[in-house]
Amino acid sequence: xxxxxxxxxxxxxxxxxxxxxxxxxxxxxxxxxxxxxxxxxxxxxxxxxxxxxxxxxxxxxxxxxxxxxxxxxxxxxxxxxxxxxxxxxxxxxxxxxxxxxxxxxxxxxxxxxxxxxxxxxxxxxxxxxxxxxxxxxxxxxxxxxxxxxxxxxxxxxxxxxxxxxxxxxx
Numbered sequence: 245x246x247x248x249x250x251x252x253x254x255x256x257x258x259x260x261x262x263x264x265x266x267x268x269x270x271x272x273x274x275x276x277x278x279x280x281x282x283x284x285x286x287x288x289x290x291x292x293x294x295x296x297x298x299x300x301x302x303x304x305x306x307x308x309x310x311x312x313x314x315x316x317x318x319x320x321x322x323x324x325x326x327x328x329x330x331x332x333x334x335x336x337x338x339x340x341x342x343x344x345x346x347x348x349x350x351x352x353x354x355x356x357x358x359x360x361x362x363x364x365x366x367x368x369x370x371x372x373x374x375x376x377x378x379x380x381x382x383x384x385x386x387x388x389x390x391x392x393x394x395x396x397x398x399x400x401x402x403x404x405x406x407x408x409x410x411x412x413x414x
Contacts, residue, residue, distance in 0.1 A: 245269060248299065248306075264306050266293045270319035270338065276359060277329050285317045285337075292316055298359075313362040317352065322380040327406040331357040334380035334410050335370055351375060370410065378413030 246263040268286025271293070275281050281299040285292055294314040298307045320338035323331050335354040351374070354367040385406060 262304050262306055264297050265308050266295055268293055272321050272323050274323045274325055274331050285319055285321050310362050315364055324382050324408055334408055336375040336378040336380050375413035380408050380410045383407040383409050
């Protein structure tokens with residue numbers, strides 16, 4: 245499916261937008277700080293789509309990001325917008341490969357996508373491997389801005405989300 249809509253609760257109703265360049269079934273969409281939306285993964289009549297597309301609501305236009313942004317992630321990859329504008333792939337996803345054999349292969353390492361440079365940086369594998377059908381959620385910042393993560397960096401200002409909890413998996 246390449247069609248896109250947004251829901252306007254004030255109307256109420258659905259607003260049709262421009263189509264994406266790639267049909268996608270079971271992708272993940274992430275809203276960025278600047279109002280744009282990234283769409284990653286999803287199937288297109290078989291293989292998973294590795295190209296990332298960006299929707300600009302101001303122009304009602306989709307843009308396919310440069311090849312440096314491409315990443316082959318299985319359907320429903322867990323993605324979160326982090327403080328600072330980067331997008332975290334936690335290593336969880338719905339299935340493990342195009343034919344979903346069991347045991348499913350381990351997912352790619354967790355990684356950060358930088359929309360400003362259209363590049364990925366690996367974070368590394370989980371301590372507990374294979375988070376297929378696991379999930380991840382953003383956690384609120386700790387109460388005290390003076391509290392430290394334990395890695396030397398200070399906590400972000402209140403209202404920012406910078407911690408992610410990863411749970412479950414096959």
